[in-house]
Amino acid sequence: MDPEKGTPTQDVKAIDARSDGTQLSTQEGTTQSRHVLGQWFLSLAHSKLAETRGIERVEDDEKLPPQPRRYTQMLFLWISANLTANNVALGFLGPATFRLSFTDAALCSIFGVLVGSLTTGYIATFGPVSGCRTMILARYTMGWWPSRICVLLNLVIMLGYGMIDTVVGGQMLSYIAGGDISVVAGILVIAVLCWVVTEFGSPLFHIYERWAFVPQVAVLLVLAGVAGPYFDVKSPTMGNRSTRIADRLSMFSLCLSATSGWAPAGADYYVYFNAKTPKWSSFFFTWLGEALGNIFAILMGSGIASGGFTRESSWAEAHEVSPGALLVAGFDDLGAFGTFCAVILMLGVAANNVPGTYSSGLSFQCLGSYAARVPRMVWNSFAVIVYTICACLGKNHLYEIFEDFLALMGYWCCIWVCITIEEQVIFRKGKYNWDEWNDRTKLPVGLAALVAFAVGWVGAVVGMDQVYFVGPIAKVIGDGGADVGLYIGCPLAALTFPPLRWLELRYIGR
Template sequence: MEKDMEKATSSPVVQDIAEGQAEPNQSLKHPILQKLASWGVELHGVTPVAVEERTNTRYINIFFVWFTMSINLLPIVTGMVGTLSFGLSLRDTSLLIIFFSLFCTIFPAYFCTLGARTGLRQMLHARYTFGYYLVSIIVLLNLATIGGFGVIDAVVGGSTLSAVSNGNMNATAGIVIIAVLALVVSFAGYKALHQYERYAWLPALIAIVIATGCGGKHLSNQVETASPTAATVISFGGVIAGYMIPWAAMASDFAVYCHPSVTTARIFWYSYAGLLVPSIPLMILGAAIGGAVPNVPSWSEGYDKYSAGGVLEAMLMPAGGFGKFVAVILSFSLLGNIAAAVYSVTLNCQLLMPFLVRVPRAAFAIVYTAVCIPLSIYAAKNFFASLENFIYVIAYWSADFVSVVGVEHFVFRKADCTTYDHAIWDVPSKLPSGIPAIGAICLSFGLIIPCMGQVWYTGPLAEKSGDIGFEVGLCLSAVLYIPFRWAEIRYRKQL
């Protein structure tokens, strides 16, 4: 892999870019934009990052970005789904969390390494698989995914603030506060995001430890559960996959400014540990909380009134006023997650339609926030049902995405990052058509749909096996893509 790094920095295309012979960036000369740049706002959008611009050598920041994105209420709430919604025991939920997390985190961790090695944002990198035009379909799905996680974060943070105020502040006001604060961090861009994520995890960790200590005596008071069916076990595994794998569709966004001499292994393990180390224990903590909610009257009452935020506030009730302060810190712990998501949204929006690449990245942060707030207010009305359905659905397309992009990278490009030519990122005729990739994904849904197990639809295969749509998509899309892409290369005589 280190040889790939040497080739990536010595290829003629990269040398041309480094010497200024092929500059992919569009200069933004407007006085307002120049003023923003002087304040430290990142103006570089989704276009390729040239070698000379990849100067960040503080690689540990990659770990902290993922760590801060994960050490908040979102994995806790995801773990609660296993015991509170699926009715699994704490032991079974914990084992599923560990197994599926260890496997599914591989995808975003590896995709993050592609940022430093190629200088391409994740959805721009996807153009080299899905083509100039058809990548818009994937971008739209990714926007829905990232935006959906942002909505979940805003709802959890807003409901927690509402619970702390004993209803004096409604969830709507709390959602607005969380969304606007996240906008401030994401608006500034890559450097500000990395700086924020480097330190924001510490108060979040302290707050979670305090909350666990205050409510820990009730965690052993688990509800009795029946032995789980195989269908239930597999279905909850899909929820964990739906939480972990979608990060792959934004992973390289956080590493494009890393110096290309960094080893692939270093970025991989920083990313893998940053995601895994906080996520597993916090999801298991959430599972323990969810299993105890029906047996603890104050927690049950808090859940009925304010959903997950009410439970957390009830856990901190023994600490009095200090407990309310800690609950506020917990609600703000979600800012790191939302800010990173909004940052990726701004880059994705520039690829949704080709002409949007000329719109400044920061403008889309404002647009997303304006859309996120009303959606979050609506989702707050039936939170856990919305969360469960959302995570289920995104597991399907994201599994297909990582499978197809992975096959393109390892099978057809031989994991050689020099094949991602910066000079053709906006040349439709030089990029793949995208038909093999979209065709493989669409055809895979012919089998995914019968394997789906949703509240609104349960396929005939899922009735017997549980929801195995994620597993089917991961395997079938790869099998289908290989002959389709091979035929395209033979026909076009180019990658």
């Protein structure tokens, strides 16, 4: 058995391991291979770079041997996934939307990222020891049926990431081409690149993410050198005192939400790692990689956006076109070499999109037994189609998508993480039976978690500050309100869950 592929390396003619864990006989395989789709799938499944495993647990004897390079693999994966153009564009929101100074935007983003990345680091520790995908882990807290709410919300996150990433890439390519190439064409380029990598699964995914950060670091350092002198580090944050506080709080919350959005996928990429992998390493290198990638990218975006309001040149004009165009304009002074760097930065968006697309295929399989029978590769293809269509429809509303979508991600992710921590520390004392991952008679019923989750959401709603709704508590902060949904929803969920879980264990027993 090749552990990282999840497919047999010997006797492939006798047995083929399918993504849902069932066995496909030689005769059945021969019958299916008569069809074009069947031939493609079987040839891909037997490729050395392909993974046909789906959501079934990776047993300890199937895992990779422990090696020091696994630590750097964790670190580079998360740097690559976050040191991308879409997170540079996220940094635009500080000066462009919240009217923060560069210093305020930088401080809010740094601390928001550092806190939000803790959630991903925590969930990542379950990957090696359990061999279970993240949304399977949710069953141990939320229960068999309620966990599917988390699955649906996670699909919204991962498909939303795909939409944002492809829009940023499409805007950049269109501006690079002087409008001769449409934004839709750029969206398709990024979508196809992500589809190719995710179809093969974990082996190619890890190879790609191990090195994807290298060209991104290079071009962003070039961008820092050429655009840095135009950063406006002197202009103050706009508004009165209460408004400034509200805007700083909203930027902090936005960056916290953006990084915590990776928590529902944090364990997906470590299931093949040896079960003896130290938990501290999974936590620390995940947290550090996600934080470093986001901080560098968001700081670049905040600097460019601050200069976009003061520099009387192509920056201001580009900002009127689209956020992606402003990214490209940062390279203007370098001529043809700047165009080359912008293309590299545009293609690098795929590094952020690949993990989300991969995890979306797994999440689809977690929706039920029938969905689990559909190969992950088919679900990945479906996910790419969905977010590509959404990106084409929402290509002119990137800032609105950023501001509203990212906050919603943070609400449920942080509430779920709070409940998971309490389940692990208070009730399980760190002891799990991972063999029960697919036995609903052994898993929690989930009533306590469901009620606590709902209570947390109520708290988040009364504190949210979004275009479509401003909660009564959010309204009283500053002139325009501030998003405090996280800080109300998480404590409410954390206070509600323990007594309800105690009652659930006492009267139901699981």
